[in-house]
Amino acid sequence: MDKLIIVGAGLSGATLARLFADGGKDVTVVDKRATIGGNAYDYVDKNGIRVQPYGPHIFHTKEKEVFDFLSKFTEWNAYEHKVLANVKGKLVPVPFNLTSLYACFPKAKADRIKKILTEEIGVDKHVPILQLKQHENAEIREFAHFVYNNIFYKYTKKQWKMKPEDLGNAVMDRVPVYVSYEDRYFTDDYQFMPKNGFSEMITNMLRHPHIRLKLNTDAAGVLSFKDGKIYLEGKEFNGVVVYTGRVEEIFGYSFGALPYRTLKFKVKTFNRSSFQNAAVVNYTTSHRFTRITEFTKFTCGAKDKTVIVKEYPKKCKKSDMPYYPIPTEKNCAQYEKYAAEAAKYKNLYLLGRLANYKYINMDIAVLNAMKMFDKINEEYVFDEE
Numbered sequence: 550m551d552k553l554i555i556v557g558a559g560l561s562g563a564t565l566a567r568l569f570a571d572g573g574k575d576v577t578v579v580d581k582r583a584t585i586g587g588n589a590y591d592y593v594d595k596n597g598i599r600v601q602p603y604g605p606h607i608f609h610t611k612e613k614e615v616f617d618f619l620s621k622f623t624e625w626n627a628y629e630h631k632v633l634a635n636v637k638g639k640l641v642p643v644p645f646n647l648t649s650l651y652a653c654f655p656k657a658k659a660d661r662i663k664k665i666l667t668e669e670i671g672v673d674k675h676v677p678i679l680q681l682k683q684h685e686n687a688e689i690r691e692f693a694h695f696v697y698n699n700i701f702y703k704y705t706k707k708q709w710k711m712k713p714e715d716l717g718n719a720v721m722d723r724v725p726v727y728v729s730y731e732d733r734y735f736t737d738d739y740q741f742m743p744k745n746g747f748s749e750m751i752t753n754m755l756r757h758p759h760i761r762l763k764l765n766t767d768a769a770g771v772l773s774f775k776d777g778k779i780y781l782e783g784k785e786f787n788g789v790v791v792y793t794g795r796v797e798e799i800f801g802y803s804f805g806a807l808p809y810r811t812l813k814f815k816v817k818t819f820n821r822s823s824f825q826n827a828a829v830v831n832y833t834t835s836h837r838f839t840r841i842t843e844f845t846k847f848t849c850g851a852k853d854k855t856v857i858v859k860e861y862p863k864k865c866k867k868s869d870m871p872y873y874p875i876p877t878e879k880n881c882a883q884y885e886k887y888a889a890e891a892a893k894y895k896n897l898y899l900l901g902r903l904a905n906y907k908y909i910n911m912d913i914a915v916l917n918a919m920k921m922f923d924k925i926n927e928e929y930v931f932d933e934e
């Protein structure tokens with residue numbers, strides 16, 4: 550193994566590995582899965598349709614640096630994501646915007662609400678639902694209650710088994726209410742899908758003479774951690790380990806498993822070119838699943854077949870894939886215990902969604918890896934290779 554070991558070949562690990570490799574360092578990347586890309590992994594099925602088995606992934610970023618970096622490994626297709634909510638059988642855009650307002654209310658009432666929203670909140674403003682619910686104007690509060698009940702409440706309960714209020718702003722602020730006709734789900738400057746998928750992009754990142762990739766390799770089988778020292782196959786290891794797996798694994802779950810939500814995916818192929826009116830339809834007032842994604846709508850173009858996936862959220866058991874950290878105060882305090890243990894190891898770095906116990910989009914995974922590259926270079930002196 551090399552002086553630099555990265556656990557995890559997801560976007561966090563692949564970005565960091567590539568940065569070090571471009572700088573002339575030898576890097577070993579291990580992943581327990583048989584595939585690269587972590588949860589961004591995708592494949593083309595027998596009908597030529599690209600499927601994302603770990604849930605729909607759409608790339609968007611404000612960060613030019615991230616976009617420029619990834620553009621070295623893929624060409625892009627322009628793609629602006631649009632989502633509809635199925636509200637008691639009626640399809641309305643989400644984030645809830647002025648088009649949604651007119652779809653849900655009679656015109657005179659919608660005119661009145663629009664006038665108050667633009668006067669009190671402002672044109673083209675985005676406002677978190679929990680803030681809207683507290684507004685001093687009673688008519689805005691009444692409107693906010695409607696949106697809360699029909700868009701947020703049941704969806705959040707299904708997804709998190711918690712009420713929106715108990716989840717905290719970090720999660721709820723991700724989908725604000727728009728006082729505008731903006732119907733794109735994201736407003737970032739860069740909104741694209743990799744032309745040949747995320748797997749190809751990440752494979753290109755990892756294809757480098759300085760990178761050794763070991764798939765089907767669980768870190769637990771080769772690395773151990775004790776009293777501030779890292780051991781590689783039983784021998785003390787003085788190189789750097791960057792860990793992007795679950796932080797609890799490093800310390801034998803000594804402070805307990807950190808709670809996650811997971812998803813069960815039901816994928817289905819249909820012999821027709823289209824299943825629904827948008828790439829994603831959220832079911833905000835009905836059904837056990839939260840949303841249906843139709844992969845062929847992600848720039849694939851029309852085909853005679855289409856593939857959809859329904860997402861059923863559930864509590865994450867130890868044998869399940871941990872998808873969404875649940876960022877309550879209690880859980881974050883539990884995470885901090887692990888982070889404090891990790892800090893005792895001068896050559897151990899925690900990176901990514903699982904090791905940092907924080908939901909991050911793909912662009913932030915890349916950005917954080919770039920910051921980690923600078924940090925390791927500042928803190929660690931590599932022997933000349």
Ligand SMILES: Cc1cc2nc3c(=O)[nH]c(=O)nc-3n(C[C@H](O)[C@H](O)[C@H](O)COP(=O)(O)OP(=O)(O)OC[C@H]3O[C@@H](n4cnc5c(N)ncnc54)[C@H](O)[C@@H]3O)c2cc1C
Pocket residue numbers: 556557558559560561562579580581582585586587588589603604605606607608609766767768769793794795798812872873900901902903909910911912914
């Ligand atoms: C359902 C869902 C939908 C999402 N949609 C979007 C989206 O639309 N847009 C967006 O930008 N982001 C999206 N994301 C977020 C995106 O998946 C993350 O930003 C990204 O996966 C973070 O990359 P990562 O490398 O930190 O983690 P991961 O992708 O989880 O990669 C971690 C890797 O570490 C490996 N590993 C773990 N433990 C070990 C071990 N002990 N030994 C060896 N290997 C190990 C795993 O096998 C995995 O390959 C979504 C996430 C989910 C869950």
